[in-house]
Amino acid sequence: MYQIIPPLLFIHLQINYGLSAIIIICFIFILSVGFGYLFYNYYLLKQLVVVQNAVIKQQIAATTGIIHAEENERRRIAGDLHDGVGQLLSATKMNLDALLERLRVIAPENLELTTKTIFMVDEGCREVRAIAHQMMPNVLLKAGLVPALRDFVNKIESRSLKIVLEAVVLEKQLNSNTEIVLYRVVQEAVNNAVKHAGASLLDIQLTIDGDGVSVTVEDNGQGFDTSKRTKFEGLGLKNIVARVTYLKGTVDISSSPGMGTLVAILIPLT
Amino acid sequence: MSAKSIFIVDDHQMVIDGLKLIISTIPGFQIIGESTSAVRALDMLATTSPDILLTDVSMPEMSGIEFTRLVKKKYPQIKVLALSMFSESQVVAEMIDAGISGYILKNTGKQELIEALGKVSIGENYFGPDITLQLMKSFKRSQEESRLTDREIEIIRMIEQDFGNKRIADMLFISERTVETHRKNILRKTNTQSVVGLLKYAYERKII
Structure with a gap:
């Protein structure tokens, strides 16, 4: 036996189905847009963290590089001051000391100026030693x-x-x-x-x-x-x-x- | 009295030349050898055998400390007078340990050099005024005993009240690890191993 569905009722059902479908589709759409938005936000945040981490890493790397370069440079300059300028000034002072001895006999009128000069060279020696020490103490490297x-x-x-x-x-x-x-x-x-x-x-x-x-x-x-x-x-x-x-x-x-x-x-x- | 013989070692030829110029004007001393290399000098000393060895401290192939040690071992009769740019007490102390008889700075004047050579040649020691000052300072410092700082006493009070590291850290605005460091330092200074021992120490000395 067949039940006869009146055409009108059939149309009504069809419309009903259509409405529900539209509602469901809309709902899904809204939901996915919402999720998409959330996910996108999350993605953006994650990217930001990645970028920030990279920046921090970069900064640390830069600082490390600077500290490293600075210490190397200090070591080099301190070495040069000691071995170059320091020794040169020391030797200069010794020569002047010897010169003073000769002047005492042949040109006593120049003694005062020479003594003053020796004193200045001596100050130079002290200065160089102090600067080099400040730069890189010898005792730190040796002991x-x-x-x-x-x-x-x-x-x-x-x-x-x-x-x-x-x-x-x-x-x-x-x-x-x-x-x-x-x-x-x-x-x-x-x-x-x-x-x-x-x-x-x-x-x-x-x-x-x-x-x-x-x-x-x-x-x-x-x-x-x-x-x-x-x-x-x-x-x-x-x-x-x-x-x-x-x-x-x-x-x-x-x-x-x-x-x-x-x-x-x-x-x-x- | 025959002239005392001197051998000079310094990696800078100009320093050797300067010393030669000055020493040549000092009666009673005579330079019998020189070298810019400590390693070569070790061999040369076997044949020259001077009374006094005037040596630099900071040299590239061999430090003055090592050089002095070897010289004193091989030729104990040679007196070593160190001549350096450095006045740090640690370096001087190591040179003394290696066996030097004296230590003077390179910018020392002729008068001091005469005095140093004179003393060393008759078997005495000579240390320049700058060097003596450094040595005295380091000696004075090492005599000082340890004492608890204000902060450490504050922490002992907190330990007495049975506060944990976390609580102490929060109260002092420091990290727990720093509290741990403080605790370590306190136990070391008071020579105690436990809280009980520490508190006993503190009560006995009326620290808290």
């Missing part, structure tokens, strides 16, 4: 980080500031590059304390053990507000951060007005 830091601390002339350096080295020597960069970092931190802190006590502690290198530089001076960016950068702390990052380490700078300053550096040994 390593701890003797170099000891020497650096000994050379600080300050009656009002008491400096204590303690070093514990349980591991073998660090590589020369790491030592040089660490030396600069401690030098910078100590110089900051000496110049700006107005402290009476300065403690430098260095430990090299199985975990890595830890350095703390603490003073009991006036401290500063670490949230003030300009001061932060002006104090050469930015330099410290860049160099520690170069050594793949971390640095904590803790200070507040009246509470002294702590610079704590950690370099994990790989």
Whole structure:
């Protein structure tokens, strides 16, 4: 038996189906546009992160390159100053000394000028030695980080500031590059304390053990507000951060007005 | 009294020439040999055997420290007087350890050179004023004992209150690893191994 569907009803059903289909299609369309939008946004964000990471990587690479080049250049200039200018001035002084001896007999009227000249050459020798030392201390290359830091601390002339350096080295020597960069970092931190802190006590502690290198530089001076960016950068702390990052380490700078300053550096040994 | 004989080693010929000029005017001393190479000088010393060896410290093929050691081993009777651009106490200390009798700077004047040669030639030691100052400073520093910093005492107080590293770190605005460093330093300075030992130390000395 066949059920007879009236044509009118049949048309009605068809329209109904059509409407639903349209609604469903619209719904799917909206949904996919929504998802597409979300996905696109996500994609954009991801791209941004990738770009940012690349930029950071690039910056680190650039800093690393600069630090590396700078240290090499310093080593070269210090070497040239010592071996070239320094020796030349030393020899010049010796010659003048000998000349002075002869003048004493044959031209005593020139003695004063010669003595003055010798004095100037002597000053030149001292100057060259000081500059070369500042550039790249010989003791750092020859004897390593701890003797170099000891020497650096000994050379600080300050009656009002008491400096204590303690070093514990349980591991073998660090590589020369790491030592040089660490030396600069401690030098910078100590110089900051000496110049700006107005402290009476300065403690430098260095430990090299199985975990890595830890350095703390603490003073009991006036401290500063670490949230003030300009001061932060002006104090050469930015330099410290860049160099520690170069050594793949971390640095904590803790200070507040009246509470002294702590610079704590950690370099994990790989 | 016959003149004391001197042998000069320096990798810069002009320095050797300068020294020769000055020493030639000093009575009682005579230069019997020279070399710009420490390695060659080692052989030459076997035949020349001077009273005094005047040597540079920083040389390319062999450092003055190594050179002095070898000379003192092979020819212990030769007195070594170091002549250098460097006044760092570490370098001087190593040279003393290697066996020198004196150390002067290259820009030293004639008077000091006369004094140094005189002292060294009669078996005494001579160190220039700059060198003595550096040595004294380094000695003075090494005498200083360790003391706890304000921050370290603050941390001992926190340890006394049984605060963990995390809490101490948050309170001092430093990382936990830095707290760890502080702890390590504190234990080293107080020569203790545990919190109990540390607190005992702190109570005994009225630190907290």
